[in-house]
Structure formats: structure tokens, C-alpha cells
Amino acid sequence: MKIIVLVKQVPDHEAIIQLKADGLEIENRYVCSFFDEVAVEAALSIRKANPECELLALAAGGKRQLDALRRAVAMGIDRVERLGDESLDGADSLVVAGALAARLRAIEPDLVLCGKQAGDDDRAAVGPMLAQMLGMPYIAAAVSLEVDPAAGSARIERAVEGGSWTIESGLPLLVTAEKGLAEPHVPVVTRVMKAMRAKIENIPLSDLFAGGQPPAAGTRRLRLTPPPERPAVTMITSAFPENVAELVARLDQAGLLPAAGGGR
Amino acid sequence: MDFRFNEEQEFFRTQVKDAVDRLVRPRAQEIDESNEFPRDLWREFAALGYLGLRHPEEYGGLETDVITSMIFYEEMARGSCGFAMSVTMQILMGTYFIGRFGSEEIKQRVLVPAIRGEKIGTICFTEDQSGSDLAGTRTSAVPRDGGWLLSGRKMWITNGPVCDFCTVLATTDPEKGINGLSFFLVEKGTEGFSTGQDIDKLGSRGSVTGELIFDNVWVPAENLLGEGPGNGVNYTTDILNEVRVMTALSACAIANEAMQDARRYALERVAFGKPIARYQLIRSKFADHWAWYEAARLFTYKAAWMIQEGQPCRDECMLAKMFATEMCQKAVDEASRIYGGNSFAMEYPQQRFLRDARFLLFGGGCHEVLRNVLGAAFLRRGGN
Numbered sequence: 001m002k003i004i005v006l007v008k009q010v011p012d013h014e015a016i017i018q019l020k021a022d023g024l025e026i027e028n029r030y031v032c033s034f035f036d037e038v039a040v041e042a043a044l045s046i047r048k049a050n051p052e053c054e055l056l057a058l059a060a061g062g063k064r065q066l067d068a069l070r071r072a073v074a075m076g077i078d079r080v081e082r083l084g085d086e087s088l089d090g091a092d093s094l095v096v097a098g099a100l101a102a103r104l105r106a107i108e109p110d111l112v113l114c115g116k117q118a119g120d121d122d123r124a125a126v127g128p129m130l131a132q133m134l135g136m137p138y139i140a141a142a143v144s145l146e147v148d149p150a151a152g153s154a155r156i157e158r159a160v161e162g163g164s165w166t167i168e169s170g171l172p173l174l175v176t177a178e179k180g181l182a183e184p185h186v187p188v189v190t191r192v193m194k195a196m197r198a199k200i201e202n203i204p205l206s207d208l209f210a211g212g213q214p215p216a217a218g219t220r221r222l223r224l225t226p227p228p229e230r231p232a233v234t235m236i237t238s239a240f241p242e243n244v245a246e247l248v249a250r251l252d253q254a255g256l257l258p259a260a261g262g263g264r
Numbered sequence: 265m266d267f268r269f270n271e272e273q274e275f276f277r278t279q280v281k282d283a284v285d286r287l288v289r290p291r292a293q294e295i296d297e298s299n300e301f302p303r304d305l306w307r308e309f310a311a312l313g314y315l316g317l318r319h320p321e322e323y324g325g326l327e328t329d330v331i332t333s334m335i336f337y338e339e340m341a342r343g344s345c346g347f348a349m350s351v352t353m354q355i356l357m358g359t360y361f362i363g364r365f366g367s368e369e370i371k372q373r374v375l376v377p378a379i380r381g382e383k384i385g386t387i388c389f390t391e392d393q394s395g396s397d398l399a400g401t402r403t404s405a406v407p408r409d410g411g412w413l414l415s416g417r418k419m420w421i422t423n424g425p426v427c428d429f430c431t432v433l434a435t436t437d438p439e440k441g442i443n444g445l446s447f448f449l450v451e452k453g454t455e456g457f458s459t460g461q462d463i464d465k466l467g468s469r470g471s472v473t474g475e476l477i478f479d480n481v482w483v484p485a486e487n488l489l490g491e492g493p494g495n496g497v498n499y500t501t502d503i504l505n506e507v508r509v510m511t512a513l514s515a516c517a518i519a520n521e522a523m524q525d526a527r528r529y530a531l532e533r534v535a536f537g538k539p540i541a542r543y544q545l546i547r548s549k550f551a552d553h554w555a556w557y558e559a560a561r562l563f564t565y566k567a568a569w570m571i572q573e574g575q576p577c578r579d580e581c582m583l584a585k586m587f588a589t590e591m592c593q594k595a596v597d598e599a600s601r602i603y604g605g606n607s608f609a610m611e612y613p614q615q616r617f618l619r620d621a622r623f624l625l626f627g628g629g630c631h632e633v634l635r636n637v638l639g640a641a642f643l644r645r646g647g648n
Contacts, residue, residue: 031278031282067274071278071279186282186283186286187312188312189279189314189317189326190326192275193276193326193328195275196272196275196276197272232537232539233534235534
């Protein structure tokens with residue numbers, strides 16, 4: 001049974017990100033997207049129950065993606081591949097899904113796992129697009145996943161308002177991981193060292209689409225707009241009850257109080 | 265020239281950072297407040313395998329290079345100075361002489377479980393009247409019944425109260441002073457070996473520290489670590505170089521933690537209608553810190569590189585330790601001024617950074633001694 005996990009490197013939550021006229025300026029601090037790590041852990045759990053499973057992690061994009069793949073190796077994935085180049089970093093979801101689909105058609109996986117959304121743009125688009133391209137059933141935001149390779153089926157649980165929703169599906173199948181599907185473990189250092197030294201194969205776009213055309217972008221970004229700057233906070237320092245009177249006066253001054261006698 | 269870490273080292277840092285952020289950092293305040301050795305965290309961390317960083321693979325180690333190990337120490341200190349000091353004691357001095365000079369039987373009995381975290385180790389240099397002045401060591405070892413009889417008391421021993429074994433510096437020939445020193449392995453349970461008073465420290469709390477007592481402790485001849493008695497001081501230089509660079513990077517880590525925390529505070533704290541980060545006097549503190557921090561960290565990694573390259577670098581390691589640790593004192597002081605009164609409140613981390621920074625002044629040689637040695641070295645060789 002072949003299980004493929006898709007991983008992506010996203011800015012660390014502590015990285016400084018600034019909107020500039022010509023795009024985003026992101027501090028060079030990246031980590032593997034959290035939901036992708038959940039997917040990796042879920043794949044490792046399936047393999048623990050089914051030792052014959054082959055695990056392969058894929059990332060689409062430039063050299064920045066190498067560390068997401070190394071992270072997958074550190075966690076326990078057997079093999080990893082990087083697809084394409086820098087042109088796929090931040091590219092339209094259809095383009096990224098197209099590159100992944102091109103490789104997956106050749107691999108013919110039984111199960112594809114990825115995070116329910118990337119930790120940077122939150123688009124949650126590549127997973128469902130990929131399932132559509134591969135003609136696979138797709139189940140989003142799984143919190144539980146059991147696979148029966150002999151029967152060629154899987155049982156998936158999704159969290160829904162007020163309860164859970166259990167689904168059965170045949171294989172091949174694409175599932176996106178929600179928090180709770182698995183708890184990503186901290187890798188042991190021997191795996192970290194193995195990941196450090198891992199030689200990671202790159203499959204260029206020209207090989208992925210030999211004899212064919214990659215899908216064109218379906219969308220284009222018009223602009224990025226920062227949120228309006230918050231005005232400075234004014235502290236009212238007088239003691240009670242003067243502070244109440246001052247607060248009311250300031251609210252009135254700002255036109256935030258209803259007109260006298262108006263009520264609600 | 266190339267000032268970059270390589271891709272593997274960068275990746276290694278992200279993985280250590282992740283482990284520290286998830287396991288150690290959330291416990292830092294609790295470790296500091298309780299001042300208790302966190303055995304559960306020790307076991308959890310040991311299971312990741314980092315305790316064998318510098319030891320051979322045949323004993324369960326990783327045989328990493330010096331730079332990689334320094335990246336580890338720097339990230340550890342960022343999480344919790346107290347826990348980092350316990351871990352680095354185990355990796356560096358606590359097991360160094362056993363790994364280098366221990367018999368195969370000693371390595372299997374002591375080193376292998378130490379790398380797995382099942383046994384805790386330490387080294388005993390300091391006494392009540394000697395620390396940086398190793399020639400003042402009064403703990404003695406005399407030949408007896410085919411082995412050695414050790415007598416004396418050691419103070420300020422990191423991991424001492426919880427140690428399962430220790431490497432003890434003792435004089436085998438008091439008349440020879442510093443050239444009469446030797447190292448001995450003493451294991452818990454040996455008759456006459458006991459723990460004395462624990463020290464309630466100002467900073468680096470949780471790296472439990474105390475007194476060890478050797479009351480006519482007999483150890484077999486194979487417990488003398490090194491070739492023949494009297495060579496102890498010759499073996500200390502190599503490990504002290506690594507210890508000093510480790511201390512310097514711990515100082516860089518604490519300085520950076522304090523200033524990053526102060527930066528977040530300055531961007532949010534409003535005074536007189538605008539964030540305090542917009543005031544020039546606050547900005548100048550960040551500018552000064554940035555310059556000193558970069559200089560200290562760069563020079564420290566240069567010293568680490570010199571160790572790795574096998575170059576003579578005793579002076580450079582001393583300089584790095586002294587410079588980075590003094591930079592750290594300045595950084596935590598300025599960070600606390602940016603934080604204002606809140607830096608004095610126990611609920612915020614700035615007070616911990618202030619206390620932890622002070623701890624680094626003394627390990628690896630107090631600066632008054634280092635300045636004396638370095639001043640003499642400069643007069644002799646004229647710097648680089």
C-alpha cells in the first residue's frame with residue numbers, strides 16, 4: 001500500500017511579515033505547516049498498524065521546501081521528493097495541484113494525506129483540487145482515520161457541530177488532516193541527523209510535464225491590503241467616579257452615545 | 265570567507281528549537297519557581313537522544329561536530345537556563361573524562377546509561393576556597409590498597425544533589441600545585457561518598473547545585489581518569505574551551521530572549537500617546553544591543569570554529585566567554601529598563617533573565633581571573 005503525504009514549508013508563527021507595495025516581506029523563518037505534520041503523523045500511525053505500507057512525502061516548490069521534507073524524514077517518513085522549483089512557491093493552487101497530480105498519476109497511490117489548509121495562506125484548495133484531478137474521493141478535515149488495506153477501504157471521522165460524522169470510502173482516497181487526527185511527535189535526534197544528511201531528489205517541471213502542458217493559473221492576486229492601523233489607546237487615569245464622567249464625556253464627544261432621550 | 269551555517273546545521277537548529285519550544289520553554293517558569301530538578305522532563309528529553317551529542321556512536325552517541333553541538337547549547341539556553349545547565353553538564357564535563365579515559369567496563373557501566381539519561385553525571389572542580397584557582401584544590405587522593413583514597417569537599421556542583429556519578433578533581437601531589445592534579449570517577453553508593461548542603465541559587469534555578477562530600481572514599485585504580493597521576497590540568501584545556509564557548513552562547517541566547525521580549529513590549533506599550541518603541545532613547549537601547557549581540561555571537565562562533573579546526577584557541581574561548589557574558593549583563597539590564605516596573609514583577613520573564621544572566625558570570629572562569637590571564641596573553645602575543 002502506497003501512502004503519500006504532502007508537506008509545505010510556511011512562515012514560522014514568530015516570523016515578521018510585512019505588507020509592502022510589491023508584495024509580502026517575510027522574515028526568513030519557516031517551518032513545516034502544522035496540519036501537514038498532523039498528516040505525517042497519521043501516515044506513521046497507519047504504517048505502525050500496517051508495516052508493509054510505503055510512505056513517501058512530496059513538496060512542490062523551491063529549495064525552501066527541502067526543510068519540510070527533512071522534517072518528514074525526521075518524523076519517520078521513508079522517502080521524499082521535491083517537485084518543481086521556486087515558481088511554485090506561493091503559486092495559484094491550481095498550478096501547485098497540477099504539479100502534484102502529474103507526479104501522483106505515475107505513483108498511483110492508495111492514500112493521499114495532507115493538511116486541511118496551509119499555515120500561511122489558509123486557502124485549503126490544493127487537497128480538493130488534487131482529488132478532482134486524480135478522480136479520487138475526497139474527505140476534508142478528518143479527526144480519525146482507519147485504513148483496511150486488505151479490504152481496500154477506509155473509515156473516516158469528521159468533527160461536526162454537536163457531534164461527529166463517520167464516513168466509509170474505498171481506496172484510493174484523499175484525506176485532509178484536522179487537528180486531533182494525530183499529535184505530531186518531537187523527532188528523536190538520530191532521525192534528525194538522518195534527515196540532515198538525506199539526499200533529496202528534485203523532479204523538475206520539464207520532467208513532470210514531459211509531452212504535456214502544466215495547468216495555467218486560475219486566479220491572480222490583485223492586491224494585498226494591510227488592516228487599518230489601530231489608533232493609540234487613551235488611558236483614563238482619574239479615580240472613580242470622575243473616571244466614569246470622563247468616559248461618558250469622551251464617548252459623547254466621539255458621537256458614540258445615543259441622542260438624549262433616544263434610548264435603544 | 266563564509267559566515268553562514270550550512271543547510272544541515274540550519275535544519276538541525278530548527279529541530280532543536282522545535283523540541284525546546286514544545287518541551288522545555290513552557291516549563292521554564294515552573295522550573296525556576298520550584299527550583300527542583302525536573303526528572304520527568306529529563307526523561308522525556310533524554311529519550312530524544314541529545315545527551316550523546318559529542319560521544320561515539322558505539323556508546324549510543326552522535327559524534328556531532330563542535331559547531332552543531334554549539335547550536336544545540338544555544339537553543340537549549342533559550343528555553344530554560346536552569347534545565348540547559350543540567351543538560352550541558354551531562355553532555356560536556358559530566359561525561360567527558362569518562363568518554364575519553366574510562367575503561368571499556370566503565371564506559372558500559374556509566375557512559376552508556378548516561379547517554380540514555382538513566383544516570384546523571386557531574387564534574388567536581390570547585391571547593392570552598394578554590395574555583396578558578398585550580399591550584400588551590402585541597403581534595404586529596406592518596407594511593408591505598410591498589411586504588412586511591414579520596415578525601416575532601418566540593419562546592420557548587422551542578423547536578424550534585426541528583427548525581428549518580430561524578431568526576432572529581434583531586435590533588436595527588438600537593439607540592440606540585442596545579443601539576444599535581446588528577447581526575448577520579450566516584451559513583452553513587454561508594455562508601456564515604458555523600459551529598460551535603462544544597463545551594464538555593466539566585467538564577468539558573470532547577471539545575472540543582474550543592475556540596476559533595478568525600479570522606480575517605482576508596483576507588484579502584486581504573487577510576488583514575490587519564491594517564492598516570494598529575495596530568496589532570498593538561499586535560500582540562502580542551503573541555504574548558506568547549507565549556508567557555510557553550511557559556512558564551514548561553515549568554516547570547518538569554519540576551520536575545522530578553523531583548524526580543526522587550527521588543528514585543530516596546531511595540532505594544534503606549535506612553536504619552538504612542539508606543540514606547542517610537543522614542544529615541546528606547547530605540548538606542550535596541551541599536552546598542554544589536555551591535556554588541558552580533559559582535560559577541562559572531563566572535564563566539566569563530567571560537568567554536570577554531571575548536572573544530574583543532575587550532576589553539578584557549579585565549580579566544582576565554583575572550584568569547586567574557587565578552588558574550590558581559591554583553592548579556594548589559595542586554596538584560598537594558599531590556600528590564602525598557603520593560604519598566606513590570607520587569608520587577610515575578611509574573612513576567614524579565615526578572616528571570618536578569619537572574620540567569622548573573623549565573624553565567626562565574627562558570628568557565630570568573631572575569632576578574634580571565635582578564636588577568638588575557639591581559640598577560642595580550643602583552644605576550646599582542647592579540648591576533
